[in-house]
Amino acid sequence: MSDNIENTRNINDKKILTTPIFPEDIASLHIGDIIYLTGMLVTCRDDGHRRVIESDCMPNFNLSGMSILHAGPIIKATPSGFEMISIGPTTSRRMEMYEAEFIKRTGVKLIIGKGGMGAKTATACKQYKALHCVFPGGCAVSAATEVEEIVGVEWEDFGMPEAFWIMKVKEFGPLIVSIDTHGDNLFERNKAEFNIKKEEALKELLPFVHYSHN
């Protein structure tokens, strides 16, 4: 059983989540909230999802209550270990076809990426009490400075971007909640609004682009 106060702290108005994450730690969070993460964070993207789901193979790291980052970092191997050079989030939507099953099988509680995810992931977040958050895309050096240590690597055969890098992070963020445990989906909601505005913008614009010989 987790201790809510211990795991979701507010320091100087910063809401910091620590791993392992328990359902009650994230139950009161809603889309649009900004949080930070302290603890363990592992990278997992296309190939990692494929291996977990298609090959039914788990990395040698228990993901239950943990957080994953959709990211392919730049890592420098040094005599004393690995150095994190640059690590921003990658497009989460690529993982949509496997994420719901991934959440179910691994028990992961926090998924960090960029851009939104779809209805299947939102349903899984509601059912299994997990969150999808976005880290500001492209801000990869800032993110690297929030990685305290690379503690290990799994599945290095995938190559640098796809390997499963196990990191210790401190106040990693800002993380904007994009799907919450109630199944609300910030990007899908925004997209519905964008589509309405798109039709309005086209209505205004199209009469001015009728180029013809007549």
Add this chain to the structure above:
Amino acid sequence: MAHVKNEITKSKLKTPKEQITDILSDLLKVTAIALPDDVFESLKKMQACEDSELSKELYSCIFDNLDKAEKLKRPLCQDTGVLQFFIKAGVRFPYLALLGDAIKDATQNATSSVPLRHNVVESFDERNTGNNIGTLAPWCEWEIIDGDGLEIDVYLAGGGCTLPGRSKVLMPLEGYEGVVKFVFDTIVEWGVNACPPLVVGVGIGTCATTASILSKKAILRKIGSSNPNPKAADMERRMKIGLDNIGIGPLGLKGKQSVQCVNIEYAAHHPATLGVGVTVGCWATRRGSINIKNDLSYEITSHKNKIN
């Protein structure tokens, strides 16, 4: 941030191929670490127009990251792309024969020295080559021009902003209205995830190929420039206003604007077809431009305000 003007430099100790390799490695380094001047200025202007708390926070993250990347001399985004070179080669440039090899060597050097991410997966084997070299990678587009020098643009496009790219051949009766709809649909459906505010390149031509290559060339044109054809320039301006009115905002999280620019490039087209291509660049559109003279003196023209 130090503002060092690029100096015209010339190394005399190395072979021409080694010199060109070094020059291109420098170009790759500055392109990975810092934004070109026009993109930086465009983001500054866009930041000033946004007033929501979330938009302000996101722009502050963006500029903080740019600052850290320059200070630590690291790639500002981890996704340094599969390198693409656009070469305008003067017919009398004396080292044309060795340029292709120098580009590969520079790619390999920069991969380990900057470092760049290992981003080349050999097709069908589906194995990462680990050095950013593979079949037809880096990708080179060649154009022959008059003169004895080189003009090279290098473009580092991450996967995120590459995903929305597409082209389609419309029937001419769909008209330019069809072109505009195709671009708007693509931006709203896919551009939201591609790290807005976006740089939007639109290509118009006969077929899927000409339209898509022209849309890529449109991305290479500076923000703030217009197509010389007044009709195309008007369409660029109106499309930008229209996309901004959708309010996609920084990183797709809503705001007053959506795009840094809409650039259109076109070719004349077949009477029975109207090809349209769209290519988008993310907020961190990283392109580097260099002019190399026949004596191998050079100037990086894209990053005049940045450390070289």
